Amino acid sequence: MKIVAIIPARGGSKGISRKNVRPLAGKPLIAHTIESARQSKNITRVVVSTDDPEIAAVSGQYGAEVVWRPAEISGDTASSEAALLHVLEHLKTAENYQPDLIVFLQCTSPLTSLEDIDGTVKVLLDEDADSAFTATPFHYFLWKKSQNGEVVGINHDKRARPMRQEREPQYIETGAVYVMRTEGFLKAKHRFFGKTVMHITPPERRWEIDEPIDFRIAEVLMQDQRQRQNLQALPSPISGLVMDFDGVFTDNRVIVFQDGREAVVCDRGDGMGLDRLKKLGVPLLVLSTEKNSVVQARCEKLGIPCHQGISDKISVLKDWIKKNNLNSSGIIYVGNDVNDLPCLRYVGCGVAVGDAYPEVKASARLVLSARGGKGAIRELTELIIQRLKEDKICQM
Numbered sequence: 529m530k531i532v533a534i535i536p537a538r539g540g541s542k543g544i545s546r547k548n549v550r551p552l553a554g555k556p557l558i559a560h561t562i563e564s565a566r567q568s569k570n571i572t573r574v575v576v577s578t579d580d581p582e583i584a585a586v587s588g589q590y591g592a593e594v595v596w597r598p599a600e601i602s603g604d605t606a607s608s609e610a611a612l613l614h615v616l617e618h619l620k621t622a623e624n625y626q627p628d629l630i631v632f633l634q635c636t637s638p639l640t641s642l643e644d645i646d647g648t649v650k651v652l653l654d655e656d657a658d659s660a661f662t663a664t665p666f667h668y669f670l671w672k673k674s675q676n677g678e679v680v681g682i683n684h685d686k687r688a689r690p691m692r693q694e695r696e697p698q699y700i701e702t703g704a705v706y707v708m709r710t711e712g713f714l715k716a717k718h719r720f721f722g723k724t725v726m727h728i729t730p731p732e733r734r735w736e737i738d739e740p741i742d743f744r745i746a747e748v749l750m751q752d753q754r755q756r757q758n759l760q761a762l763p764s765p766i767s768g769l770v771m772d773f774d775g776v777f778t779d780n781r782v783i784v785f786q787d788g789r790e791a792v793v794c795d796r797g798d799g800m801g802l803d804r805l806k807k808l809g810v811p812l813l814v815l816s817t818e819k820n821s822v823v824q825a826r827c828e829k830l831g832i833p834c835h836q837g838i839s840d841k842i843s844v845l846k847d848w849i850k851k852n853n854l855n856s857s858g859i860i861y862v863g864n865d866v867n868d869l870p871c872l873r874y875v876g877c878g879v880a881v882g883d884a885y886p887e888v889k890a891s892a893r894l895v896l897s898a899r900g901g902k903g904a905i906r907e908l909t910e911l912i913i914q915r916l917k918e919d920k921i922c923q924m
Contacts, residue, residue: 539580658722767858801909
């Protein structure tokens, strides 16, 4: 099935200047939506409709195709539907391409996840619907002013104040994801046609960027979202932590003295985090391809078993797991380079430091924000401790 994601993004934002390319959590606003779309299991291509060179450049940088939008449908009064129809017409004319489904995404909803996108596609297909959208539960009382100035209830009788669980469920459109069958959309020329269904998303993911303050709120929500996603990526139960040394404990650089001796720089915070894990009884191991006295010295100081000068890490890892009667699905392995890939792929949770080699990041279940030697291990140990606490609470 051919499914195209279309992201309209004008350059002339009036409320917030250059909104669609303004940085949010270290990336241009539109980049978050593009990345979610590209992670989708269903979407086969991602297209950004824009009239702006900077937005086009950013979109291309993050892996989206660009269709240039003409001036007559780029003004403040132009509808999103006009941009969608233009993209479909362009693809049909240039490539004789027509998708089966359109996924219309708003780049002003940066917390949109791939679950939201794939979930909306799924509900449309499962329920044999024509159009679908994301919604979230709504439980507030709405009011309006009548012609005589009296305030009256819209979705309730002001004489009765039922509890939330007693009220008929209501939902608010998030404005983030819309899915449509292409043939029906081309006929109807609007996003809601035929049988319409909805995919329910969590309230915290419906945040839209309309005002400057929304960027600050979205930053906090995204940090919280990332924390939850990282915790969910960890195995449960956790049976051990195995770490590479160079590029994980260190920033992958080495200081060479005139007499040939070598030195590296480590983060003291990493040691504190590992000490906490030891006290919680988590088995720890360091595996290093390099053979250097600094590796052994650091591990001895931390009280962590270490194997160095290893060309075949995966064999040593398997032996350690078997010897200690551990479950490989509960092992976490953190690395930074291609020689870590077999171990990353073997264990239950492969982790890459923030500056790891791209192929390692692509294979990892969890990518840390901190770089090697710059607190990456401390970041991971804090996550593990939080996960252990949550698992303990669940067992009570």
